[in-house]
Amino acid sequence: MTSSDFLFDSRPGANPDRSRQRNKKAVLGQINSAGQMGRAAIARSLGLSTQAVSNIIADLEADGLLLERGSHRAGRGLPAVQYAVNPNGGFALGVEIRPDALLTSLVDLSGQPRATGRKVLTDVKPDKIANKVLKLRDQMLRDCSISPDRLLGAGIVMPGPFGATGLSGQASDLPGWQTVDAAALFSDALDRPVVVSNDANAAALAERFGAAQGLTDYAFLYFGAGLGLGIVNRGQLVEGAFGNAGEIGRLPVCIDGKLGPLEQTVSRLSAQSALANHGVLDIDALDHLCRCEDPELMRWLATASDALGQALGVIENLFDPQTVVLGGAMPASILDHLARATPLPKLSVSNRPDASLPRLQRGTAGRMAATFGAAALILNCAFTSQSTTL
Template sequence: MKINNPRRIVGSNAERTRLHNRQVVLGHVRERQPIGRAEIARISGLSTQAVSNIIAELEEDRLLIEAGRQSEGRGLPVLKYRLNADGAVALGIEVRPDAMFGALVNLEGETLFTTREALSDNAPSTVVSVARRIRASALEGRCGKAQRILGAGVVMPGPFGKVGISGAGQSALHGWEESDPVAVFEEALDMPVVVENDATAAAVAERVRGVATGLRTFCFLYFGAGLGLGVVAEGEVQRGAFGNAGEIGHVIVRPGGRLCACGNHGCLETYASRIAARSKLAGAGIEIGSASDIENLYKAGNAHLMEWIEEASGPLSQAVGLIENLFDPETVILGGAMPDAVLDHLIATLDLPGGSVAARAGRSTPRVQRGACGRLTAALGGAALVIHDTITPRIAAKT
């Protein structure tokens, strides 16, 4: 049985949905640029006059620019529009337990600036100080470009709030339990802020500039402080009721297995994550501090790292099958703070289950593939999320 019922993003002519309609127009321009007013009106359900008014407003805000006239059969050439890539920028900041990463991107998602800052600790006061420094460095010299700063996407490892799996593990940020990170970062950065978990932000980055461009439904397994899952379904980011959707690292894959920092035994994170790799190598007297250390060990053919890859393969294969049957994604992407060569090796060793909805003929995308945004995926995703929320209307918006 084949189900083919795509949902169409439509607008409303009601004034109370002005922001939604702006997003509708921006979204269609981004997907089909260059595009004319009549075509936007046809596919959005908005009147031509409403589209014209919105385009004029977006031109004034420097978010859209004219892309020339093009002939479309009979009649006068049609004036087309496209996004003004240089009209706005967004800042992305990822907070890890031992480092922070920053990125600045333009409206098309192109990277303008990146940086890495080591952390002596991850207490709020330290993180805020480094965030201010990243902001200053990212925006230095850009004040004369008349670019609109849309805001900042701050990315942190979950889970958020006091929940049953928030043990003081290696992936935890300490001292944030009673803090409101949105309020903290908005005051520190002096701009609108959205706070997101790392895996979700990474998924958005891949959709904007990576291998998920053009995909509507996919999942992203993110190797960050722990192991997280970002889910995009029908173009919508799936966050869960409290922003904690995707804690795949704490799904039990080996009942009674290794003790996890969350208090359970046999969690996926204890087998397939940087934490697991670090533990394996530490047992052999090898200390690693960054993805570069792992890359060097891999290039040297370190036997203990190769053993970890083999050990991670089974639990990771099981997790991929679970993800496929739960979400029916077009593909599952692996990425984050792990060297490309190691990710490729992990993917090559997977024994994907045949009992999966993804095991079908005629696939146009591989079941599992490596992401294209590299180790800065989450920071880029934080910035991309701000842009995504600016130009992507929500399906559920009232009309």
């Protein structure tokens, strides 16, 4: 586990080395999504011999990635020694770059945030930001007394879309970043493996340690500057050819008989402008208004729920997820209200009588979902191995 790029060796060909790497990740991922497991159970689920799993577990334990967790008796036979992911086995740095601020997180191997950082941005030039990221990283590592070499890598999250597209040139994009190779920039600066994605995708992965634990197919609606969608299919992010999948903000919805973009109705900005006469509202203020059932906010919620219901129908029919999770920069109270009040479309493939999961629910990652999600991009690489054969 010391090789610099074990995190993503995506060469499709299999050889003993890479097979072992794959198997280590598979074992770790299995344990992670089950919480804890014994050798034999892991072997069955992966289709390996117990002996192979034994060897791999010995490896992972030596790497400090696993912890023994006592033994679990289940019926007859020798109780199985349980193993769990060692939270201190490794850490992931999450970096979220917004036009106005830089947010960072340090997340442990179990998906728990250990520290966060924040810096106001006046200058979004790439090298300036890289510098600030270095400082925040060192700060967080110091605060938690974590050795820098326990850092597995860094996930970088920026508002999409990437490259020059028909949606570029809006308030939310980062000037001067269209042509920058962010992965190379931060990989050099941090001297660690780096993954780059957009905020909604990353936030979706953060929920793998929360509301979507153990799920393989789900969608995540992310309240950021606008509204984004992260899609997980068969455990993998659907990022699209250029990393721009999930741009749901401009989805036309019908409000008061008129068509308008979804994020004009469903987003923090739209809530804030609907409540303009309350002054400038941050998330806590919105939370307060929601708890005291402010009539204007309730009106906004009614409209937003309506629009969200239409979007939900589109998402469900196009992706057929197990569930749709709401999260991001909105107070939990509002997200809960939306999850409760949004009309669930009847004409949907997700409208199944035997559904075991709610069709719409609130995520647990909180308002920093994207910042934690940035780190989750790295954890995801530690728990799964993806290779693109075609």
